[in-house]
Amino acid sequence: MKKKLLFLGPPGAGKGTQANLYCDKYNLEHLSTGDLLRDEVTSGSVLGLKAAEIMNKGELVGDELVLSIVEGRLLNIKEGWLLDGFPRNVNQANSLKRLLEKIDQPLEAVISIKVSDDFLIKRLLHRGREDDNEIVITNRLKIYKEKTSPLIDLYLKQGILEEIDGNADIDIVFSCIEKALG
């Protein structure tokens, strides 16, 4: 079974939702940079305050901060892991590659969840997190298209990427992911 995974997708694609289900069922460590950054914000640290300002505008938090958070966690995982929301740009992808080479744990599969913009906007407005308002969502989608979507091609070329239709109900999307990774 593949145990070193990455879920890619636009904001609201259901990366977090599907990653939670998958990690619970297959006992993998779920590494969500969004959740880890929100923990940092809740802690009230200086870094957390800076991150909150950036996240509430829908921008990407600095690569160095995100990388240091991920590195600290990945170094301590013995079994499998699932990266959710990281990497989000080419620089983060290159840093991840170097880190995984260092710990000798190559990425085994990437799931790219595709959802139409209309669905994304509806889902996020319904979720209603602090960064889920129309202006910020539009910015997050723009940044996804500019900075994150090039990673689809990168992993496609490596032959490890599977595309999943994320427009369907949660359980249907989950079965498709299981099938793709099975």
Ligand code: B4P
């Ligand atoms: P994230 O926390 O990663 O959140 P997201 O992309 O908005 O959502 P996700 O795709 O996980 O959707 P979810 O399952 O929750 O990022 C937030 C911010 O953190 C970023 O904007 C950025 O500022 C910062 N950040 C994170 N990682 C970073 C990095 N590497 N570098 C720099 N900055 C970083 O689903 C959304 C909603 O849809 C939920 O309400 C869910 O219930 C619903 N839903 C899910 N699947 C559904 C389905 N199939 N049908 C109907 N509803 C569904």
